[in-house]
Amino acid sequence: MQCLLCISLFVRFAFSAPVLGRPVCNIQEQFELNGLYKKGDIILGGIFEISFEVIMTDLSFKFKPQQWKCERLELSVFQWAQTMIFAIEEINRNENILPNVTLGYRIYDNCVKLPVALRVAAALISGNTEVAGGSDCEGTPPVIAIIGDPVSTHSIAISRMLSLFQMPMVSYSASCSCLSNKQEFPTFFRTIPSDAFQVKAMVEIIKHYGWTWVGAIASDDDYGQNAIKIFQEDVKAFGCIAFSETIHKVSEKDDVLQIVKVIKNSSAKVIVSFSSEVELKALMDEIVRQNITGRQWIASEGWSTAGALVINKNYASFGGTIGIAFRRGKIQGLQDFLLQIHLDFDPKNNLVVQFWETIFQCKFEENMSNLSLNVKLCSGHENIKSTNTAYSDVSDLRNAYNVYKAVYAVAHALDNMMRCVDKSGPFANNVCADIQNVQPWQLLHYLKNIDFINSLGERVAFDENGDAVAVYDIVNWQLNDNGTLIAKNVGIFSKLGTAGQMVTLAENEIFWNFESKKVPESVCSSNCQPGTRKATRKGQPICCFDCIPCADGEISSEINSPECVQCAPEFWSNQEKTQCILKDIEFLSYEDAMGITLTTVALSGAFLSTGVLTIFIHFRNSPVVKANNSELSFLLLVSLTMCFLCALCFIGKPTDLTCMVMHVAFGISFVLCIACILVKTIVVIVAFRATLPGNNMMKWFGTTQQRGTVFLFTFIQSIICTIWLITAPPFPKKNTQYQNSKIIYECNIGSLVGFSCLLGYIGMLAAACFLLAFLARNLPDTFNEAKFITFSMLVFCAVWLTFIPAYISSPGKYTVAVEIFAILASSFGLLFAIFIPKCYIILLKPEKNTKKALLGRGLPKK
Structure with a gap:
């Protein structure tokens, strides 16, 4: 806070004027900064994070704070600063752009610290000399635009200060989506896409491989926190965040260990990290130390191509990392320019001395202290062409290429302004800009509207938010033979793709650092398959x-x-x-085994009844046939044949006709059968009573009365069936209650009352018949058929009594089978019990089929 207060006061006094007299722009304070400088008609400012360590002094209100010292120069970042110088020199040599105008530069090191970055910005907009812009504060400002800052947090703070003076800043690396807000940052531009598009690219990759369980790590700054916020919102649409951790700017050992513990314990195999190389390094070191493998890392552009990480063999376990990287470019002549650097002991170019000491690992005598007596002395004649470092490596120019584009963007805006391309620009009386008095707010108007194709054939333009066209390279960390890593391009993300945002990947070129060498799976739960x-x-x-x-x-x-x-x-x-x-349609058909069996049995019974009828007709004059009421016997055998045949109506697919016929045929045929047996039983009893003296009952129950009785009983059943068919007839029904997986075709009885009356009437006749036969069972054998009738009715009643529970409990087609079985069983019971003994005598014991033998059976034994 003390540093920020000093800076605000400095800017205030630097641009203030006395109340009386002419305004004087005297510098109130001067910062000691590491930089590079060259004069020119128009000066461009530059901010780079060249040094990664800062020695901070004690801050106290007791005395004036001392200057911070920046150390550990990063060679790859110094290359970016030299790329800015290269672009400016290239423009100065180009007669087609800014003719007769020489560009200069003032480049400073922000030392990766916000207070230093603010000091740098204040020095650029106010000048870093005793008197800036003349005593009357007129003329060209110290700088017309600033290339930088690379850090989003720094850019946010600096942009708010620059917007007061309408000074444009074109960043080559600050990607926070918050900087797209033109109301807050009206003078901010960048040659890289917003993080919003970087997040979309990452999300598209994650969706492409079906990863729905993802861990997230972000740095504790605007860049990391804004990116992870957007990322979490986008992932919610298709997946989940397994964990979300923050890397603090000043990482404590315990904080790093806690994040590593979360990574180890999480089932997420894919981890996305929004951070810079510097902030992530401590975490990566601890992961390597604990030998945590089997994780697929997704790198943001902040560390996806970090040279210090990729070339380090210790990080081989991070092989397979997929990263989002800025577009790579090839800048012709840059490498030769880099190798032509020479020593300059001008204090304004003190970064050259630091660079020289870093690349050759030596010290100049004036920079040595008593503590560094063993350090090699620099001669100043070292051959830089003999070195092979990140400084001279131009094989993967990304941030440097964005710096190159930023310089050319400002140059083209200046050129359009000098040529007065847009006379309706921000000038009084339509007068074009004067090279002697160019103002940042004038340049800002033209910078918004630039649109050109650079020497590499790429379009350079800014949208309404000051963002560049969203195009990213997708890189994959692959192992070299020497154990180091290389960031290889394996795809591209383009906002202008056919689907709005499009990811294209070369699947066969991606290295997966897993035992299977295949795409890993990262899900909390595996996909639920169909079913x-x-x-x-x-x-x-x-x-x-x-x-x-x-x-x-x-x-x-x-x-x-x-x-x-x-x-x-x-x-x-x-x-x-x-x-x-x-559903399978199930009914008792003639094709299945049960249907065939029941059909065979039913036909056998019908044939057997017909055979017995044939025998009785053939031997109709024999005593046995005559003695057992031949006419009723013939009618009984016909009715039994009908009983056997009616069973066939129950087999086959139910229809309206078969449902009605089967129940009517069943009811009438069985009543006819029972009626014949009942009349035969009555005849036996009446015949016995007629043999008693003075009893003449037979004349009242002769043949006519017998026929009338059978007809009456049958007619009553016919009336019941007719009423049933008229009121609520049986109908075919699809039954799904017994088996949900099948449709059972069956006949619904329609009216339960009608069906109950039909069965009840048969049961009543059978019970009456059984009772009369049971009472007449002990009559003399000469005329007695009651024993056989009693046994037959006993079988009949037993079958139908057991039929009721079996019918209710049987499912599907077995219900019909039970009903058919009851019909056949009771029919066979009647046929065998009543007629088999007679057939036995007729066919096998003809000597007993005589009147004498028949009459003799009834005589008492002596």
């Missing part, structure tokens, strides 16, 4: 979920389906639960 649904875990992010199989009758056809869809009533889910298929 399952996602079920979120309570208290965990939405990316963490369980896959629950769909229930029967439900499907999901998409990956990560949130819900299973219920199939339509006539459809059912397949075994995989991925699609609805038509």
Whole structure:
């Protein structure tokens, strides 16, 4: 805060004037800064983070603060400063741009510290000499524009100060999206895209590989915090942030260890980092020390091409890192220019001396202290061409190329202003700019509208936010044979792609630093395959979920389906639960084994009944047939044949006709059958009573009465069936209650009352028949058929009593099978119990089929 206060007071007094008299622009304070300088008609300012260490003095209100000392010059960044000088010299030699105007420069080192960066900015806009701009404060300002600052946080602070003077600043590295706000930063421009586009590029890469569980690390500054905020919002659309950690500017050991612990314990295999090389180095060292591997790093442009990291063998475990990098360019003649640098002991060019001492690892005698007696002395005649360092390496020019474009952008704006390209510009009376009195606010107007193609064939222009066209290289850290890394281009991101933002990757050129050498997987939970649904875990992010199989009758056809869809009533889910298929239609058909068996048994019973009828007709005059009421026996055998045949109506696909016919045929045929047996039983009883003296009952129950009784019983059943069919007839129905996976075609009885009356009437006749036969079972054998009728009715009643629970509990087509079985079982019971003994006598014991033998059976034994 003390430094910021000093700077604000300095700027205030530097641009203030006395109340009385002519204004005088006297410098109130002078900073000792590391820099490079050259005179010119118009001066361009430059700010670079050349030194990475600062020796800070004690700050106290007791005495004037001493100057900070910047050390550990970074050769790659010094190359960027030299690129600015190269561009200016190239423009000065070019007669097509700014003819008769010589550009100069004043370049300062911000030492990667905000207070120093503010001091540098104040020195550039006020001048760093005893008197700036003459005693009357008129003429060309100390600098007309500033190239820099590379750090977003610095740029935010400096831009707010420069906007007061309408001085443009063109940054080559500050990428914070917040700087696109023209209301806050009206004079800020940059030759790199905003972080908003960098984040989009990263998100597109993450989406491309299906990574939904991602860790995030960001530096504790505007660059890192703004970027990670946008990143988190974009990732929410398709994934989750496993953890989010902040690297503090002054990293304590405990803070670094805490971040490493989070990385080790997290299941996220992909980690995105928005940071600079300097801030990330301590974390990377600790990760290497603990040998943490198996992580896929996604690097922001702040460290994706950091030479100090890539060439270091210690960081081989970071191989495979995918990074977003500024567009690379090839600047013709730059390397030769870099190698032509020569010593200059002018205090205004003190950075050259520091550079010389750094690249040759020596010290000039005047810079040596008692503590550095063992350091090699610099002669000043060292051959720089014999060195091989990041300074002379022009194989991967990114930030340097952006510096080059920034200088040319300002130069083209100046050229347009000098040529008076736009007479409606910010000039009084449409008078063009005067080289002797060029003002920053005039340049600002033209800088907004530049649009040209540079010598490399790339378009240079600024949008309405002062941002460059969003184009990035995508790099991949790949291992060299010597164990170091190289940042290789493997793709490109372009805002102008066919889909708005587009990532193009050379998949076969990407190095994956995993045992499988394949794309890693980073998900909290694996994708739920079709046939399952996602079920979120309570208290965990939405990316963490369980896959629950769909229930029967439900499907999901998409990956990560949130819900299973219920199939339509006539459809059912397949075994995989991925699609609805038509349910199997089930009914008792003639084709399946059960249908064939029951059909065979039913036909056998009908044939057997017909055979017995044939035998009885053939032997109709025999005593056995005559003695058992041949006419009723014939009618009984016909009704039994009908009972066997009606069972066939229950087999096959139900229709409206078959549903009505099967129940009517069943009801009438069985009533006819039971009615015949009942009349036969009554005849036996009446016949026995007729043998008693004085009893003449047979004349009242002769053949006509017997036929009438059978007809009456059958007619009553016919009335019941007719009423049932008229009021609520049976109909075919698709039943899905027994088995959800099948459609069971069956006959709905329509009216339960009608069906109950039909069965109840049969049961009543059967019970009456059984009771009468049971009472007549002990009559003399001569005329007694009651024993056989009793046994047959016992079988009949037993079958139908057991039928009821079996019918209710049997599912699907087995319900029909149970009903058919009851019909066949009861029919066979009647046929065998009543007629087999007679057939036995007729066919096998003809000697007993005589009137004498038949009458003799009834005589008492002596």
